[in-house]
Amino acid sequence: MDNRELTIHSWDLRQDILDIVMAGGGGHIGGDMSVLAPLLLLYKRHLRVTPETVDDPNRDRFVLSKGHSMEAYYAVLCDCGFLDLEDVKARFNKLGSPYIGHPHNVLPGIEMNSGSLGHGLPVCVGMALAGKMDKRDYRVYTIMGDGELAEGSVWEAAMAAAKFGLDNLCAVIDRNRLQISGSTEDVMPEDPLEDRWSAFGWNVLSVDGSSFEELDGAFEAAKTVKGRPTVIVSNSVKGYGSPVMENKAGWHHKVPTAEEYEQIKADFLKGKEAAQYVQ
Amino acid sequence: MSNKVPNRQAICETLMEHAKFDRDIVALCSDSRGSASMTPFFEAFPNQSVEVGIAEQNLVGIAAGLASCGKKPFAFSPASFLSTRSYEQCKVDVAYSNTNVKLIGISGGVSYGALGMSHHSAQDIAAMSAIPNMRVYLPSDRHQTKKLMEALLQDQKGAYIRVGRNPVEDIYTEESCPFEMDRATVLREGTDALLAACGEMVRPALDASELLAGVGIDCTILDMYCVKPLDTGTLLKYAESAKIVVTVEEHAPTGGLGSMVAQAVGEHCPRFVKNLSLPDAPVVIGTSREVFDYYGLTSVGIAKSIREMLK
Structure with a gap:
């Protein structure tokens, strides 16, 4: 798929996410929508792993550090053949189901469990270090939330990644500027975010988090950097795709009403049509 | 030493x-x-x-x-x-x-x-x-x-x-160190009291059993290095034939070896169980040896406690 086709396809996945949330009666739908584009792009174009290679020691690694965006992760894993969408929808959040609200590594394609924040980057530093030790050329990716960056463990790992020169590590920050209690800048200011990461010794790229073209350019650029890790600040919109949810902190974790569901579904269709119109 | x-x-x-x-x-x-x-x-x-x-x-x-x-x-x-x-x-x-x-x-x-x-x-x-x-x-x-x-x-x-910071007196030798993963090591057998200890407390527990033997009290000593999974098989085998069960640990009184042993013994073969441990309070300041002395976590202290319990 080229960037245009991926953009169009992403609207179908937004609908899948919506249906998963509705079926499970819960989900972090706002962050699902803001993180979808980099997550989908990673799996479709950059991450060298397939359902057949989940145990290959040379596979690329991915850890969803903002584990609460699990419904988006389910949609992508289903789209890439790791899981079955109908099975996920049927059992998500149900008693005894393996499809829980955070990454669970009993499922194929999921490397590590997360849920509590600030865990992904340290784990990925370990994965990237192992790659260096074993002289394997796999790359390691993680996606963090911006609210997550208040966790001190993120910065412990940021220091370590720079110390060890982990140019095989690429972190993405889903910079939607909202968390449960409101604006990230009110809860715990993060700006100037890019300068902070740069001061920690990272290569920093800042892109439009809804643009597959810009995100793709950043992932490609990260592969060429030597001697230091890369962080991509993906400037995104919480609840992206429907005015019902967009930029509203209340949609951090929420199940749409029947009326809201119909409106969001219509908005996604409009988004897809608009994407198809673009040549 | x-x-x-x-x-x-x-x-x-x-x-x-x-x-x-x-x-x-x-x-x-x-x-x-x-x-x-x-x-x-x-x-x-x-x-x-x-x-x-x-x-x-x-x-x-x-x-x-x-x-x-x-x-x-x-x-x-x-x-x-x-x-x-x-x-x-x-x-x-x-x-x-x-x-x-x-x-x-x-x-x-x-x-x-x-x-x-x-x-x-x-x-x-x-x-x-x-x-x-x-x-x-x-x-x-x-x-x-x-x-x-x-x-x-x-x-x-x-x-x-x-593990602790300081050297501890050998219990085993290079040639003789019976070890089975997740199974307690039986250091001594006796039916008056069962002592289960872990870590650095095994040595004073073993020494206490020597002192007690001198006054006619025979103890079983278990080196319970495997706290979890707890070797309940060995524990219960000796608890069944003991008058009292005593645990010794360098830990708070709650949630450690003593709690786990009491839970297993209470469920399967109820006996009097006493946990010798540090207190549920900030520990006094001193060298670790002085701290052990203060709380009776020494061979003499353990032997004295057991004699009291068996009176």
Whole structure:
């Protein structure tokens, strides 16, 4: 798929996410929508792993550090053949189901469990270090939330990644500027975010988090950097795709009403049509 | 004391023997390599050594990432910090994600006697034992420590191992150190009292049994190095024939070996159970030896307590 086709396809996945949330009666739908584009792009174009290679020691690694965006992760894993969408929808959040609200590594394609924040980057530093030790050329990716960056463990790992020169590590920050209690800048200011990461010794790229073209350019650029890790600040919109949810902190974790569901579904269709119109 | 080798040094020596042939063994320290006796390893195997600085959360997270890629990480940090500062990483990244990380809690219990409560780990057995899929081991002497490490090098699961800072008098010898993974070692058999001890408390418990034998009290002594999984088979076998059951541990009175033994004995063969431990309070300041004396965690103190109980 080229960037245009991926953009169009992403609207179908937004609908899948919506249906998963509705079926499970819960989900972090706002962050699902803001993180979808980099997550989908990673799996479709950059991450060298397939359902057949989940145990290959040379596979690329991915850890969803903002584990609460699990419904988006389910949609992508289903789209890439790791899981079955109908099975996920049927059992998500149900008693005894393996499809829980955070990454669970009993499922194929999921490397590590997360849920509590600030865990992904340290784990990925370990994965990237192992790659260096074993002289394997796999790359390691993680996606963090911006609210997550208040966790001190993120910065412990940021220091370590720079110390060890982990140019095989690429972190993405889903910079939607909202968390449960409101604006990230009110809860715990993060700006100037890019300068902070740069001061920690990272290569920093800042892109439009809804643009597959810009995100793709950043992932490609990260592969060429030597001697230091890369962080991509993906400037995104919480609840992206429907005015019902967009930029509203209340949609951090929420199940749409029947009326809201119909409106969001219509908005996604409009988004897809608009994407198809673009040549 | 004839032995000058602390258990932590035995860990380093065992890992160095194996690291020569097994390049997947990785040691991680949080500015703690001296305290961990791991400086020789870091010097001999720089490519298998990772220094993360004073960052215990990162220590465990990185170790879990290494393990997920096939490495065999051993993460060293003072037990007080490892079992509390990085507790969530131990729970989520090691136990829950099922990674092969060996967490080595050094200077455990009141090893840092005079440094105060911040440096004491009197809660680590309780904390680590409460995590599903986490094993907890407290080896008693350097020989058993070596045997335990060799067994842990063979398995693929996470575990927490607590050792003290100071050398402890040998219980076993290089030639004679009976060891079976996850089975308590029976050091002595007697029916008046069953003493189950772990870690550095095994030696005074054994010495107490000698004193008690002199006044006609025969004890069974169990070296319960495997606190979790608790060897209930051996425990209950000897508890059934004992008048009283006594546990000895360098830990708070709640949630450690004593609690687990009382739970098992109470459920299967009810007996009087007494837990000799540190108090549920900030521990007095002094050398660890002085602290043990203060709380009666010595051979004389243990023997005296048991004589009182049997009156």
